[in-house]
Amino acid sequence: MISIQERLYPSLPCFGCGHGNPKGLRLRSYQGADGTVTATFTPWAEHDNGLGFLNGGIICTVLDCHSAAAMMVEAEKQGWAALGGAALPYVTAGLDVRYLRPSPLTESVELRAEVSAASEAEISVDVALWWDDKPRAQASALWKRWRPR
Numbered sequence: 001m002i003s004i005q006e007r008l009y010p011s012l013p014c015f016g017c018g019h020g021n022p023k024g025l026r027l028r029s030y031q032g033a034d035g036t037v038t039a040t041f042t043p044w045a046e047h048d049n050g051l052g053f054l055n056g057g058i059i060c061t062v063l064d065c066h067s068a069a070a071m072m073v074e075a076e077k078q079g080w081a082a083l084g085g086a087a088l089p090y091v092t093a094g095l096d097v098r099y100l101r102p103s104p105l106t107e108s109v110e111l112r113a114e115v116s117a118a119s120e121a122e123i124s125v126d127v128a129l130w131w132d133d134k135p136r137a138q139a140s141a142l143w144k145r146w147r148p149r
Helices: 004-008 056-078
Strands: 029-031 037-041 090-099 109-118 122-131 134-145
Touching (some): 004 029, 037 056, 056 090, 056 109, 056 122, 056 134, 090 122
Antiparallel strands (some): 029 037, 037 109, 090 134, 122 134
16 A cells, blocks of 8 residues: 555655655555554664663654645645645644653554644644554644745
8 A cells, every 4th residue: 555655745855754765764654544644653773762762853753744644635635735846735834742651662653643623824733653552742733835936
C-alpha cells in the first residue's frame, strides 16, 4: 500500500516525511476507514536522548511530519491541495508538544493524527505518539496556507 507521503509529495526533501531525502526518516502514514491517520515509526540508535530513550527533538519531528500527512489528506479532500509550484500548500505555523512519558528507543511506536478544524486559511491537527497502549507525547499542530511569491 502506498503511503500518503509517497502519493501526495513523493520527492519532498523534508527530513521527517520526505521520501526525496535518503538520509531522512521517510515516514509512511496511512488513512484509516475512520479518518484517523496512522504510522509506525522505528527509531534508530542515533535517536538516543543520552539516557536510552527516544530524543525529544525526534519526537517533535515525527509529530510535526505525521500531522502533515493528515493535513494533506484534508487539503486534498477539500480541493485545497493544489498550490502553484509549492511542494506543500500549508506550512507549520505552530506545534504545541507535551511529553507525557519516556518513549522507547529500541521498539516501534505508533503515530495517530486527526484533523480537529479546517478552513482554507488554516488546518489544525491533533497528533500523538503511542507505545504500549499509552500516549507518550501529544501535540496540536497548526498549519497555515502558504502562497509562494
